[in-house]
Amino acid sequence: MTDGPRAGGATLGLVLLGLVAIAVAGFVGLVGVLFDDRGGETATAEDAIAAFGASSDGYRVWARNDDGTPVRWDPCRPLDLVIHDDLAPSGWRTDLEVALDELREASGMTLRVTADTDESPSLQRDAYQPDRYGERWAPVLVAWARPGDGELPLLATDRGLAIPVAVGPAGDRTYVTGQVVFNADREDLDLGFEDRATSWGATLLHEFGHLLGLAHVQDEGELMATFPGQGPVRFGPGDLAGLSAIGEAAGCRSGPPPRPVEVPVPLSELDLHRKQR
Numbered sequence: 001m002t003d004g005p006r007a008g009g010a011t012l013g014l015v016l017l018g019l020v021a022i023a024v025a026g027f028v029g030l031v032g033v034l035f036d037d038r039g040g041e042t043a044t045a046e047d048a049i050a051a052f053g054a055s056s057d058g059y060r061v062w063a064r065n066d067d068g069t070p071v072r073w074d075p076c077r078p079l080d081l082v083i084h085d086d087l088a089p090s091g092w093r094t095d096l097e098v099a100l101d102e103l104r105e106a107s108g109m110t111l112r113v114t115a116d117t118d119e120s121p122s123l124q125r126d127a128y129q130p131d132r133y134g135e136r137w138a139p140v141l142v143a144w145a146r147p148g149d150g151e152l153p154l155l156a157t158d159r160g161l162a163i164p165v166a167v168g169p170a171g172d173r174t175y176v177t178g179q180v181v182f183n184a185d186r187e188d189l190d191l192g193f194e195d196r197a198t199s200w201g202a203t204l205l206h207e208f209g210h211l212l213g214l215a216h217v218q219d220e221g222e223l224m225a226t227f228p229g230q231g232p233v234r235f236g237p238g239d240l241a242g243l244s245a246i247g248e249a250a251g252c253r254s255g256p257p258p259r260p261v262e263v264p265v266p267l268s269e270l271d272l273h274r275k276q277r
């Protein structure tokens, strides 16, 4: 990794977390986790791996800070979304609003669509784009794309992916931006929230759960399950406990001020599991 950005003499660290959900048998996923070293404030992949394996109350989070709390967003600030959906099935925004309502209810966070954008999703997306979005962390890009677009790790069989980006010193990171991308080639999926195996609605809830900080669990009673199979589209008790733990109830967090940072390429979940063994 190259030298990282610096803010007021403080060293910034950065973690990129990516997730791909595959719909064939459920939400088979890939997650990328990569910690970047910043001038002595070393954060290693082992940090991520240890956190990745942690589980409590039926949920898991991508990563934890040194105080044991999940890496999370500042729930006291609105989480702004910009939309690029030229490739989306018409009517999907109704599902988006329903999904955002459920996420707001469960997390207490303010997730809001603020604008349409012509920005395309990309693995190399900048976390800070003052020319496009002003002097703030770039809003979360919610987009529809095809496998191969933007060098995203989106496979033909995937439903979508989520890439939350956290910044800050090692052990004290905060999510500040990210991307949620849906696979426009998955024309076999239905709008609405009919069944977790076949609906875009289930996919939206699952991917936004990843964006907010939740990782997969094995329990098929949860929407964050790796293989949730068939069934009603509603958050399970672990999903709700997780969304509460990373949401408003956890209190405000102040992250680093917005500035250019380098976003590393994520590892896959398979890589993580391989390293765990």
Ligand SMILES: [Zn+2]
Binding pocket: 019, 020, 021, 027, 028, 029, 206, 210, 216
């Ligand atoms: Zn997933």
